[in-house]
Amino acid sequence: MRASRAHTLPPNCPPRLLTRLQAAEYLSVSPTHFDKMIASGQVPEPKKLSEGRKAWDRLALDSYVDSLGNAPDECNPWDEVLNGTASA
Numbered sequence: 001m002r003a004s005r006a007h008t009l010p011p012n013c014p015p016r017l018l019t020r021l022q023a024a025e026y027l028s029v030s031p032t033h034f035d036k037m038i039a040s041g042q043v044p045e046p047k048k049l050s051e052g053r054k055a056w057d058r059l060a061l062d063s064y065v066d067s068l069g070n071a072p073d074e075c076n077p078w079d080e081v082l083n084g085t086a087s088a
Contacts, residue, residue, distance in 0.1 A: 005042075015058070017058070018058055018061070020035075020056070022056075044060040044063075
């Protein structure tokens with residue numbers, strides 16, 4: 001079993017590079033689904049840190065998420081409230 005490393009970054013300073021599991025969690029998907037996203041080219045390529053070690057850039061993942069549109073069938077009930085069309 002691998003010894004856990006002490007976290008030296010302050011809580012308000014998230015790491016820039018994420019492991020596969022961290023990147024999957026960051027995108028709110030399972031590691032298996034993240035692997036499928038990698039294979040299909042949906043998410044940015046990882047950075048190669050060393051032989052056998054790669055990590056995903058958090059900012060690149062943010063850009064990917066920013067490029068996504070809202071789900072077309074997504075209905076936000078607050079839109080009706082703000083537009084004054086909500087039923088009482």
